[in-house]
Amino acid sequence: MTKCTRKRTFRHIILACLAVVAGSLTGPLAEAQETQPVSPNLTPKLQDLLRTEMRAVEDASREILSALIAGNDARVAELAQNIHDSFILKQEMTPQDKQALMAAVPDDFVAQDRAFHNLAAGLAKAARDGDSDLQLAEFGRMIEACTACHARYATDRFPMLAE
């Protein structure tokens, strides 16, 4: 705490103390988030759908990068909207598949997936608005969401994220 008291203004003290507290919390919290690969719990059909979806999302993300660096807002909007609308999983899943998926994955996986699709919608909106800075920020957040989910739920497929 001595570091905190040395800061000059009240605001700095608060910020510095918060940083210390946050620093001491992230360790144990991060450890509590156990990795938990979901794929082994899925039926072969669902595994297949998920992988096909993932490859489509990756292709779309690559194309978004090309459109971003070309300033092609309309293309970014279209591709990001496709990701949001989840081209494959939703279209090809029967109600029974959906039930099986929900039963096989933790709630947090569903929440991360939903958050990811919302980020894609945010990117699509930024592109429709022609806001270049926001598009870059939203794209970065979307890619972070890929890695975050893989680090927690796909370390069997991406073992380097487990380190």
Ligand code: HEC
């Ligand atoms: C909510 C969780 C989640 C999000 C978000 C997510 N993924 Fe995945 N991804 C997975 C899981 C789980 C697997 C492992 C599937 C398997 O091995 O059966 C996977 C596998 C993959 C694969 C390998 C597919 C294959 O054929 O083996 C690619 C490529 C991929 N993801 C790309 C992405 C990209 C790019 C993004 C973001 C734009 C993303 N993923 C976002 C959960 C997620």
